[in-house]
Amino acid sequence: MLLQACINGARDASQHPWLSADEALSADDAARAVAAGAQEIHVHPKDAAGRDSLAATDVARWVRAIRAACPGVPVGVTTGAWAEPDSERRTAAIAGWTVLPDYASVNWHEAGADEVAAALIDRGVGVEAGIWDGPGLEAWRRSPVRADCLRVLVELPDEAVETMRGHAEGLIAHIAREEPMLPILLHGEDRSAWAAFDLAVERGLDSRVGLEDTLTLPDGRPASGNASLVRAAVARRKALEDARS
Numbered sequence: 001m002l003l004q005a006c007i008n009g010a011r012d013a014s015q016h017p018w019l020s021a022d023e024a025l026s027a028d029d030a031a032r033a034v035a036a037g038a039q040e041i042h043v044h045p046k047d048a049a050g051r052d053s054l055a056a057t058d059v060a061r062w063v064r065a066i067r068a069a070c071p072g073v074p075v076g077v078t079t080g081a082w083a084e085p086d087s088e089r090r091t092a093a094i095a096g097w098t099v100l101p102d103y104a105s106v107n108w109h110e111a112g113a114d115e116v117a118a119a120l121i122d123r124g125v126g127v128e129a130g131i132w133d134g135p136g137l138e139a140w141r142r143s144p145v146r147a148d149c150l151r152v153l154v155e156l157p158d159e160a161v162e163t164m165r166g167h168a169e170g171l172i173a174h175i176a177r178e179e180p181m182l183p184i185l186l187h188g189e190d191r192s193a194w195a196a197f198d199l200a201v202e203r204g205l206d207s208r209v210g211l212e213d214t215l216t217l218p219d220g221r222p223a224s225g226n227a228s229l230v231r232a233a234v235a236r237r238k239a240l241e242d243a244r245s
Helices: 023-036 056-069 087-095 113-122 134-141 161-178 190-203 226-244
Strands: 003-006 040-043 075-078 103-107 126-131 151-155 184-187 206-209
Touching: 003 023, 003 226, 023 040, 023 056, 023 226, 040 056, 056 075, 087 113, 103 113, 113 126, 126 134, 134 161, 151 161, 161 184, 161 190, 184 190, 190 206, 190 226, 206 226
Parallel strands: 003 040, 003 206, 040 075, 075 103, 103 126, 126 151, 151 184, 184 206
Antiparallel strands: none
């Protein structure tokens, strides 16, 4: 089971001390997460004002900083439309990247996903196909680059735990039917974060934890940082696996 650390996301820096526009501080936190058991880092590069950015200078600063702090660990970035709503500008930004991440997430419910994914693949960057809902699933199912993706992210919203499983199981079943060899990384957000992690362990899927997805530990206490979330995930995975053996 791959465990990815999603260290910041689009959250405002005021929500947690480790959510920072300073790439050096975030790189230090990423290194702590790796030491705690994370195998990959997913990060949203920021501009000087703390906004998510696809600009070449910002992507280069952040990817370099995290690679320096976490040598040998794959580093991925976002291509979310909130960072650049115009899909042509998003593809142009990717074409101008001077330091390439190992992978990048592409949300298939967003306009221009096929073109953004193709631009990444053309540059040798792995594509995580973000599937949030039925329309995104259908767009990905029709995509000419579907089979060229690195993995599929089944991304569950901040929803009640009681509805999370049905939502997740439906998306997983359709994805597995279309591309049975593609790895699936399942994760939730806020209320669904830990329940989705448990389901990923149950189903033998990859998953992720970090301040992008949740600010709290499984018992509801505030997380001190990404490392504490990763440690909790590692312990929770072991406890769930031991209970099944």
